[in-house]
Amino acid sequence: MHNELKITDMQTLESNKKTIEESINPISLDLPDFTTDSYKDAYSRINAIVIEGEQEAHDNYISIATLIPNELEELTKLARMEMKHKKGFTACGRNLGVVADMDFAKKFFSKLHGNFQVALEKGNLTTCLLIQAILIEAFAISAYNVYIRVADPFAKKITEGVVKDEYLHLNYGQEWLKENLSTCKEELMEANKVNLPLIKKMLDEVADDASVLAMDREELMEEFMIAYQDTLMEIGLDNREIARMAMAAIV
Amino acid sequence: MFGLIGHSTSFEDAKRKASMLGFDHIADGDLDVWCTAPPQLVENVEVKSATGISIEGSYIDSCFVPEMLSRFKTARRKVLNAMELAQKKGINITALGGFTSIIFENFNLLQHKQIRNTSLEWERFTTGNTHTAWVICKQLEINAPRIGIDLKKATVAVIGATGDIGSAVCRWLINKTGISELLMVARQQEPLALLQKELDGGTITSLDEALPQADIVVWVASMPKTIEIDTENLKKPCLMIDGGYPKNLDEKFQGENIYVLKGGIVEFFNDIGWSMMELAEMRNPQREMFACFAEAMILEFEKCHTNFSWGRNNISLEKMEFIGAASLKHGFSAIGLDKQPKVLTV
Ligand SMILES: NC(=O)C1=CN([C@@H]2O[C@H](COP(=O)(O)OP(=O)(O)OC[C@H]3O[C@@H](n4cnc5c(N)ncnc54)[C@H](OP(=O)(O)O)[C@@H]3O)[C@@H](O)[C@H]2O)C=CC1
Ligand SMILES: [Fe+2]
Ligand SMILES: [Fe+2]
Numbered sequence: 397m398h399n400e401l402k403i404t405d406m407q408t409l410e411s412n413k414k415t416i417e418e419s420i421n422p423i424s425l426d427l428p429d430f431t432t433d434s435y436k437d438a439y440s441r442i443n444a445i446v447i448e449g450e451q452e453a454h455d456n457y458i459s460i461a462t463l464i465p466n467e468l469e470e471l472t473k474l475a476r477m478e479m480k481h482k483k484g485f486t487a488c489g490r491n492l493g494v495v496a497d498m499d500f501a502k503k504f505f506s507k508l509h510g511n512f513q514v515a516l517e518k519g520n521l522t523t524c525l526l527i528q529a530i531l532i533e534a535f536a537i538s539a540y541n542v543y544i545r546v547a548d549p550f551a552k553k554i555t556e557g558v559v560k561d562e563y564l565h566l567n568y569g570q571e572w573l574k575e576n577l578s579t580c581k582e583e584l585m586e587a588n589k590v591n592l593p594l595i596k597k598m599l600d601e602v603a604d605d606a607s608v609l610a611m612d613r614e615e616l617m618e619e620f621m622i623a624y625q626d627t628l629m630e631i632g633l634d635n636r637e638i639a640r641m642a643m644a645a646i647v
Numbered sequence: 648m649f650g651l652i653g654h655s656t657s658f659e660d661a662k663r664k665a666s667m668l669g670f671d672h673i674a675d676g677d678l679d680v681w682c683t684a685p686p687q688l689v690e691n692v693e694v695k696s697a698t699g700i701s702i703e704g705s706y707i708d709s710c711f712v713p714e715m716l717s718r719f720k721t722a723r724r725k726v727l728n729a730m731e732l733a734q735k736k737g738i739n740i741t742a743l744g745g746f747t748s749i750i751f752e753n754f755n756l757l758q759h760k761q762i763r764n765t766s767l768e769w770e771r772f773t774t775g776n777t778h779t780a781w782v783i784c785k786q787l788e789i790n791a792p793r794i795g796i797d798l799k800k801a802t803v804a805v806i807g808a809t810g811d812i813g814s815a816v817c818r819w820l821i822n823k824t825g826i827s828e829l830l831m832v833a834r835q836q837e838p839l840a841l842l843q844k845e846l847d848g849g850t851i852t853s854l855d856e857a858l859p860q861a862d863i864v865v866w867v868a869s870m871p872k873t874i875e876i877d878t879e880n881l882k883k884p885c886l887m888i889d890g891g892y893p894k895n896l897d898e899k900f901q902g903e904n905i906y907v908l909k910g911g912i913v914e915f916f917n918d919i920g921w922s923m924m925e926l927a928e929m930r931n932p933q934r935e936m937f938a939c940f941a942e943a944m945i946l947e948f949e950k951c952h953t954n955f956s957w958g959r960n961n962i963s964l965e966k967m968e969f970i971g972a973a974s975l976k977h978g979f980s981a982i983g984l985d986k987q988p989k990v991l992t993v
Pocket of ligand 3: 565
């Protein structure tokens with residue numbers, strides 16, 4: 397029996413040496429040039445999405461309060477934070493000399509916005525909380541976490557403050573759903589099946605612009621799945637249930 | 648609490664496991680889906696030591712697969728995310744199994760302490776390499792005589808000699824065993840020369856030259872793919888200790904009087920009620936596990952909450968002796984050749 401040793405076929409860890417060296421230098425840490433036209437062009441849409449997202453979040457928390465009046469105070473607090481975020485991100489755009497494309501952003505959110513309004517009208521609190529306090533918050537958290545790594549210093553500082561708040565908001569939805577899991581599970585699953593694919597689509601839609609900002613699509617999706625899975629786990633769903641829910645993102 | 652961070656040996660294997668565990672959302676996904684998958688806390692388990700102490704632990708699958716090695720950022724994220732999950736779960740000491748510790752070192756993850764809102768505490772993690780190195784040395788000392796190899800006269804080749812495990816094995820062999828000759832193989836010459844100087848012994852050589860001379864070959868190179876070898880010129884008998892991950896030697900080496908032993912695997916004295924080693928295809932999955940995983944358990948049994956094995960080239964003989972003694976005390980033993988060693992024939 398004679399087998400030749402085939403070193404050349406071997407994939408080895410060292411094939412990554414070059415990339416490693418590049419990554420060690422913090423200056424070349426993939427920070428984009430914030431002053432180019434292409435950066436500003438992409439920023440005009442991403443920034444608008446963020447500003448619109450914060451406005452929607454504000455409106456949604458105020459609306460949710462009409463369904464649980466005894467939570468009015470808490471929800472108003474959350475809504476106020478969202479307005480503060482909106483101001484912060486508006487300043488980020490201004491700082492870079494970018495005019496946000498708000499028409500684009502309105503369209504971007506229109507489907508999810510519509511679904512939220514229908515649920516609100518029907519008094520489907522679980523659906524409203526899933527859309528705003530779970531899906532939108534997890535979406536925001538993922539985007540902000542990735543953005544922080546590649547943002548200009550001004551925006552980085554603002555975003556770091558914002559993302560801390562968004563975890564509180566995610567936690568708010570999580571705690572309510574946890575307490576009411578026995579009665580809201582079915583609606584939660586149903587609403588997830590309808591709305592998670594929308595989030596996935598929205599993510600795909602911003603991927604190109606995001607990559608101009610050095611935000612990786614794969615990383616965005618992963619960050620979203622981490623926040624999403626974490627919160628479902630805390631709500632009290634088991635691995636299999638979470639897997640079934642996450643399926644809706646793989647279409 | 649102890650933790651184990653592991654991964655599958657291949658993408659195909661990972662999908663099969665995911666489907667068994669009911670993770671349908673990734674079981675059907677392509678590699679891109681896996682690249683976006685969060686780490687999964689697969690199982691919680693309670694383990695009782697031979698001394699009677701009970702500890703609890705968790706197994707976390709990082710959702711890394713070797714196919715991701717060429718995607719440097721992805722691999723990095725998989726390891727860091729799994730570590731973050733372990734820390735968030737409050738686990739005191741977690742072993743970085745399989746390729747995860749190598750990714751940590753080679754991709755320089757020390758500079759990524761901050762993961763989202765978690766600041767990683769390195770003292771909660773161990774590579775498990777001290778125990779792995781000790782186990783491999785014991786496997787060598789115990790099994791070589793059983794197939795008629797006299798250690799005092801034996802030539803031992805260490806493939807991957809300058810690695811963290813390899814250098815520890817060389818250190819032990821030179822200082823503790825009285826073997827006749829040590830052959831050291833790796834690709835880069837500079838670290839080899841440094842090691843030789845440190846040991847004040849050992850011969851630097853190439854793989855092709857080493858194999859025909861060796862009575863015992865220890866494989867501890869980090870090679871993700873199976874290699875093929877010319878078996879014609881091997882010594883008979885010859886003991887091959889496959890310490891790499893994944894284990895990729897045994898089917899390849901065929902020939903009379905060539906004995907292949909799975910290196911760095913230990914057996915616990917009692918059944919552990921877990922399913923994750925079944926997934927890792929251990930011969931006796933209720934008892935066998937990677938030595939690096941066992942290190943996390945041993946450190947938890949000993950309430951030794953520190954990054955016991957960390958960095959590169961820090962494994963001292965004292966540390967190996969400490970972890971070895973604790974290993975035996977709590978009921979672990981290195982796996983050996985079958986009672987009647989199976990001779991592979993052509
Ligand atoms: N059973 C268990 O419980 C465990 C097993 N392991 C496995 O042990 C192995 C070694 O781990 P570790 O010491 O941490 O790894 P290191 O990265 O520290 O060392 C790898 C060594 O292999 C050498 N090497 C790499 N490629 C080749 C090649 N093609 N030919 C010859 N030498 C080569 C390297 O030197 P150079 O680059 O100069 O060639 C280096 O000496 C890995 O496969 C790992 O997965 C790890 C932990 C636990
Ligand atoms: Fe906000
Ligand atoms: Fe929010």
